[in-house]
Amino acid sequence: MSDDKTPDTPSEEELAGMSRAELTRLGMKLDGVELIEYPDPWPVKGTRAEKRAERAVAFWFVLSGVAGLASVVAFIWWPSKYVAPGDDGYFLYSLYTPVLGVTLGGAVLAIGIGVLMYTRRFIPHEIAVQDRHDGGSKDLDKKTIVAQFADFGHSTTIARRSMIKRSLGFGGGVLGLALTVVPLGALLRNPHAQSDNKNGLLHTGWQHTSDEKVYLRRDTGDPSEVVLVKPEDLDSGSMETVFPFRKSEEEDEEALSAALLRSDNPVMLIRLRPEDAVRVVKHAGQEDFNYADFYAYTKICSHLGCPTSLYEQRTNRILCPCHQSQFDALQYAKPVFGPATRKLAQLPITVDEETGYFIATGDFIEPVGPAYWERRS
Amino acid sequence: MTKKRRARTKFQRRLAGLLALAIALLGIGTLYSFLVPEPQTAQAQEDPAVVRQGEALYNNTCITCHGANLEGVQGRGPSLVGIGEAAVFFQTSTGRMPAMMQGAQAQEKPPVLSPEEVDAVAAFVQSNGGGVQMPEESGKELLGDNPARGGQLFRLNCASCHNFTGRGGALSSGKRAPALDGASEDEMYAAMLSGPQSMPRFSERQLSPDEKKDIISYVKSVTDGNNNPGGDSLGGLGPQSEGLIGFIVGIAALLGITLWIGAKQ
Numbered sequence: 115m116s117d118d119k120t121p122d123t124p125s126e127e128e129l130a131g132m133s134r135a136e137l138t139r140l141g142m143k144l145d146g147v148e149l150i151e152y153p154d155p156w157p158v159k160g161t162r163a164e165k166r167a168e169r170a171v172a173f174w175f176v177l178s179g180v181a182g183l184a185s186v187v188a189f190i191w192w193p194s195k196y197v198a199p200g201d202d203g204y205f206l207y208s209l210y211t212p213v214l215g216v217t218l219g220g221a222v223l224a225i226g227i228g229v230l231m232y233t234r235r236f237i238p239h240e241i242a243v244q245d246r247h248d249g250g251s252k253d254l255d256k257k258t259i260v261a262q263f264a265d266f267g268h269s270t271t272i273a274r275r276s277m278i279k280r281s282l283g284f285g286g287g288v289l290g291l292a293l294t295v296v297p298l299g300a301l302l303r304n305p306h307a308q309s310d311n312k313n314g315l316l317h318t319g320w321q322h323t324s325d326e327k328v329y330l331r332r333d334t335g336d337p338s339e340v341v342l343v344k345p346e347d348l349d350s351g352s353m354e355t356v357f358p359f360r361k362s363e364e365e366d367e368e369a370l371s372a373a374l375l376r377s378d379n380p381v382m383l384i385r386l387r388p389e390d391a392v393r394v395v396k397h398a399g400q401e402d403f404n405y406a407d408f409y410a411y412t413k414i415c416s417h418l419g420c421p422t423s424l425y426e427q428r429t430n431r432i433l434c435p436c437h438q439s440q441f442d443a444l445q446y447a448k449p450v451f452g453p454a455t456r457k458l459a460q461l462p463i464t465v466d467e468e469t470g471y472f473i474a475t476g477d478f479i480e481p482v483g484p485a486y487w488e489r490r491s
Numbered sequence: 492m493t494k495k496r497r498a499r500t501k502f503q504r505r506l507a508g509l510l511a512l513a514i515a516l517l518g519i520g521t522l523y524s525f526l527v528p529e530p531q532t533a534q535a536q537e538d539p540a541v542v543r544q545g546e547a548l549y550n551n552t553c554i555t556c557h558g559a560n561l562e563g564v565q566g567r568g569p570s571l572v573g574i575g576e577a578a579v580f581f582q583t584s585t586g587r588m589p590a591m592m593q594g595a596q597a598q599e600k601p602p603v604l605s606p607e608e609v610d611a612v613a614a615f616v617q618s619n620g621g622g623v624q625m626p627e628e629s630g631k632e633l634l635g636d637n638p639a640r641g642g643q644l645f646r647l648n649c650a651s652c653h654n655f656t657g658r659g660g661a662l663s664s665g666k667r668a669p670a671l672d673g674a675s676e677d678e679m680y681a682a683m684l685s686g687p688q689s690m691p692r693f694s695e696r697q698l699s700p701d702e703k704k705d706i707i708s709y710v711k712s713v714t715d716g717n718n719n720p721g722g723d724s725l726g727g728l729g730p731q732s733e734g735l736i737g738f739i740v741g742i743a744a745l746l747g748i749t750l751w752i753g754a755k756q
Binding site for chain 1: 623634638640644648652660690691693694696702708712717721751
């Protein structure tokens, strides 16, 4: 941009003779900035106030260092091993996290305060003025810049080379399309291409893929521990969350753990009270899905897939905590309240005659969980 | 050998057989008496005087709703036959029973019966139809040594209703799962065994005694003001309240620091 008031550029000799302060002012002036006020915060050097300010800044930096050291020491030596409330040493243990937080956080805070104090006490608070331009660019500037662009088109001959332009348009367009296909294409999937697979929407981890029996397994908190469920394990009016287990997975820790973690696997095994069991109404086609008073329903809510594991043993209602849907365990877990519109899928179970453990006789006969486009029911 | 055996008379053989049978039966009986554990019986149950005292208490405090023979009264209270002493212990020692009014569920309140009276009524109910009994241990003995496993089991079996730090929650039609603050070890064990009100029951085969103790140990470690090293549990509801407080306090602090940075010396 053209400048109206170019400051007088000093000659070589003048430059050589200038002090640091003068050079600073000159540099700013060349950028169109004028220093109005540039006070030295401590005009008289070596006063007690200045020394005090210096010590204050140093204090915060040292404090930061001490706090940082303390956090390292606490990290290594503070008792961090779990102590139950009421046992000896619980108080110290309970302070482990707060001590780490206070010391490390304090170190960060103190170094920040130190830097800020230094800025406030020792860096000059100058007042500088810079003139701004008024109005638009001048006619001269406008005309020359337009001419420059036009000259660019002319001298590169791009204006009359339509073959190059079209081929570039083709190449660039296809490249752009290719770049959109990658992220968009990943979103387009046919969820039913593998519907018969146990990973498809129609099936869960309970699907029988071979002749192997699928047992009902309990989660004991240790994924590698396999505990199967027997009818006598449950008192009447009780509920247990069970997961599928196959004998072939016994040594496969990964598969054992995966069975517990898979989201559509959890099943509520409910043992009704005998006086309630006589009032059960079964759904057509599911008459033989239960075993005596034992009914197995999926834990996945048919509304939006939350775990519906709030089982009230007196009213036999199954509650979903997310949107307060309620299902009646006495009537094939049909929804009786709330936004859910479909029953919970029921798992067909029986007791294995050889081992006495519960087994699933098949997968759910309908998809578990929330609706999707092609779902028929 | 064979000659000797042939020499025996028919009578001798019979006698020997009978003797062998008698010895075998005696042996099995002795072995049985050694192997089969003593049934868990409350001491009160063995004392007819306590049972009679319990009956008297029952007739004064419970009979209106539960009937003269524990058979229950239609529209007032359920039958108590076969519920067991654990259920009586839980309901009366937490003050839920005797109930003062009908409602969505019995309210907990300061217990009406003294501990001795609770034991007496429990012994009386236990003597009528049996049912689940309290473990032999009590109090601190019911604290397991693996609260971490207890926490996992709690989140799997209990947290859906009681919240993951035992803060309780809502159930259907005005019922609710209570917060677990202040619940004693015995009460928690009795609740798991007997399944009071809406709560499902957890038999000793479903959750072993050790697992129950671990769960109690976990609950004890997160309730009654424990597990809040920050000084306040902020409701114990998880990231919502913590995030809100963190946001408000943090933003206020940042605002203060910003003002301090910009303030004129």
